[in-house]
Amino acid sequence: MFTLYYGPGNASLTPHMLLEELGVPYELRPVDRKNGEQHQPAFRALNPNGLVPVLVDGDLVLYETAAICLHLCDTHPKAGLAPAVGSxxxxxxxxxxxxxxxxxxxxxxxxxxxxxxxxxxxxxxxxxxxxxxxxxxxxxxxxxxxxxxxxxxxxxxxxxxxxxxxxxxxxxxxxxxxxxxxxxxxxxxxxxxxxxxxxxxxxxxxxxxxxxxxx
Ligand SMILES: N[C@@H](CCC(=O)N[C@@H](CS)C(=O)NCC(=O)O)C(=O)O
Structure with a gap:
């Protein structure tokens, strides 16, 4: 089960669209940016940059939108959201x-x-x-x-x-x-x-x- 820390329309939008495309179970966790939740220690423990998105996949905590995209592509190769490795x-x-x-x-x-x-x-x-x-x-x-x-x-x-x-x-x-x-x-x-x-x-x-x- 994935958890995506997101803000509406933020950089988390791409991972969110990919999770929907994959049809896998996931939970959305809003980050209250207006009140500075991204700067609180609990969030900074997930991403020391204080930025959304963060994707949690079991023990894996991942930030940076492009890295999250690649991880979702790599863990779901049959979905074809990336061309064949080496091509x-x-x-x-x-x-x-x-x-x-x-x-x-x-x-x-x-x-x-x-x-x-x-x-x-x-x-x-x-x-x-x-x-x-x-x-x-x-x-x-x-x-x-x-x-x-x-x-x-x-x-x-x-x-x-x-x-x-x-x-x-x-x-x-x-x-x-x-x-x-x-x-x-x-x-x-x-x-x-x-x-x-x-x-x-x-x-x-x-x-x-x-x-x-x-x-
Ligand atoms: N390179 C980062 C950039 C992420 C980013 O800029 N996120 C913005 C929202 S779109 C953010 O969380 N800003 C919080 C802030 O500026 O305090 C990524 O792609 O993950």
Whole structure:
């Protein structure tokens, strides 16, 4: 039995979508971020970074979204949420998963947490950090658009739906209030809607009570 520590729409959304996709038993444990539960000793004992998600699988306590995705793929190989180990497709799968977590997600965190990069009291400075983050993120979304063109879709890697697809939906969703959101790119927007239409994803969004616009 898995336990997923989560916050609605947070980085935990991808592991949650994967758990629903796998159809395995799991328990959801909300983290009260508004009241700083992520900084309390009990949570820090699970993740010393004070960040969600955390996945507990028996004696295993795991943090970092991409690591959780890989663990879920590895423990459920028949679900086909990752290409075969050793294949070129698997190598590209690793590349996209790592790029999503350390490049696009990281740039999005700059946008959502400008106070990590300059004094919160400097309103103009904070706005400038956010503006620059949006400018940096634009070409990253273009890369996803180009990959869908190259792979021919319907999924990021082509014919196989893998863990990178819900990851792209989660991060694409985070751009929903941008001047140029992910949904406005033709192939990427269609991809987000395809992922969103999956029954497992619909169930996840309902459970997290995510409101419109969904992407
Ligand atoms: N690299 C981490 C980042 C996770 C992350 O940034 N989580 C955010 C929510 S989306 C969080 O828990 N923030 C708590 C805080 O900033 O205090 C991962 O992917 O697991």
């Amino acid at each position: 070129a497709e698997r190598a590209h799968f690793y590349k996209w998963l790592v790029w999503l977590t350390n490049t696009l997600q990281s740039a999005l965190i700059t946008y959502f947490h400008p106070e990590h990069f300059g004094p919160a009291s400097d309103t103009a400075g904070q706005a400038s950090i956010q503006e620059h983050a949006q400018v940096r993120i634009g070409p990253m979304l273009d890369q996803l658009e180009a990959q869908l063109q190259k792979s021919g879709g319907p999924w990021i890697l082509g014919q196989q739906y893998t863990a990178v697809d819900p990851y792209v939906l989660m991060l694409g969703r985070w751009t929903r209030n941008f001047e140029r959101p992910a949904r406005n790119l033709p192939l990427l927007g269609a991809h987000l809607r395809r992922v969103l239409a999956r029954p497992a994803v619909q169930r996840t969004f309902e459970q997290e009570e995510l409101s419109q616009p969904l992407v």
